[in-house]
Amino acid sequence: MLTNFGVVESGIYRCAQPDAKGFNDLYHQLRVTTIIKLNDNSEYPLEREKQEFSGRVLDFGLSTFHPDIGVVRTIATNIDQLHLSLLSSRDALAIHCSHGRDRTGLVIGAWRLLCCGWTMKRVEDERRLYGNVWILDLADREIVECLESLVRR
Numbered sequence: 525m526l527t528n529f530g531v532v533e534s535g536i537y538r539c540a541q542p543d544a545k546g547f548n549d550l551y552h553q554l555r556v557t558t559i560i561k562l563n564d565n566s567e568y569p570l571e572r573e574k575q576e577f578s579g580r581v582l583d584f585g586l587s588t589f590h591p592d593i594g595v596v597r598t599i600a601t602n603i604d605q606l607h608l609s610l611l612s613s614r615d616a617l618a619i620h621c622s623h624g625r626d627r628t629g630l631v632i633g634a635w636r637l638l639c640c641g642w643t644m645k646r647v648e649d650e651r652r653l654y655g656n657v658w659i660l661d662l663a664d665r666e667i668v669e670c671l672e673s674l675v676r677r
Contacts, residue, residue, distance in 0.1 A: 526550070528624030528654055532632055535616045536607055538654070540624035541568050547577040555616050558606055560599065562586045562621040562628060588626045588663040591670045600634040625655040630667045637674050644675055 526549060528540040541563060542550060550556035557579040561570065564585035574581050584599050606617050621627035629651040636642035636650070648668075656664055 530624075530654065532619070533607070535611050535614075536603070537616060537618040538624055538628050538632060539618060539620045541620055541622050542577075542618075544576045547573075550618050551578045554618075555614060556618045557613075557615040558582065558610065558617045560584055560603065560606075560617065560619045560631070562599075562619065562631065567622045584631075586621070586627045586631070588630065589666055591627075591630060591666060593670055593673055596631060596634045596670055597638065597674065599631045600638045603631065603635045604639040623655070625651070626663050626667060629654055629656055630670060633667075633671050634674055637671060644672060647671060 525543050526539045526546040528538075530538050532538050537550070537554060537556060539546070539550075550559070559573070559577060559579065559581045561568075561573060561581055561583050562585065570581065570583050582602070584595070584602075586595065586599070603617070603619065610617055619628055619631060633647040633651060636647050637644070656667075
C-alpha cells in the first residue's frame with residue numbers, strides 16, 4: 525500500500541514507507557526503478573526493502589533532528605541528477621521516509637530550493653499538504669532551519 529503519496533514532478537514521486545504491495549505498484553504501475561530511502565534500518569530494514577522492491581534502493585538514512593546540511597544538499601543534488609537521467613528512459617524515482625512528511629519533505633524542499641528555484645513560501649505550502657504544521661515540533665524547527673540555511677548560502 526502507498527500512503528501519503530504524491531507526484532512531486534513528472535518522474536518523481538513521494539510517499540510514506542511502502543509495503544510489499546506498494547513497492548510492486550511503484551515498480552509495475554508507475555515505472556519507479558529507483559528509490560531514495562530516508563528512514564533507517566530500525567524503522568524498516570534495508571535488506572527487507574531490497575527484497576520487496578524490484579529496482580534499485582539508495583539508502584540515505586537521515587535524521588530529522590539536527591539534519592546535516594551537507595548530506596541534505598548531496599541528496600538534493602542526487603535527486604536532480606537521477607531525475608534527469610531517468611526522464612530519458614521514462615522511468616521514475618520515488619522518495620520516502622517512514623511517514624512521507626518530515627525527512628521526505630526536507631529533501632524535496634531542498635531540491636525545490638536548490639534546483640527548481642522555489643521560494644521558502646512555496647516549499648512551506650507543499651510541506652503542509654503532506655502533514656507538516658511548521659510550529660511547535662522540534663523536528664519541524666530543525667527542518668525549517670536547515671531549509672532556510674540552504675537559501676542563505
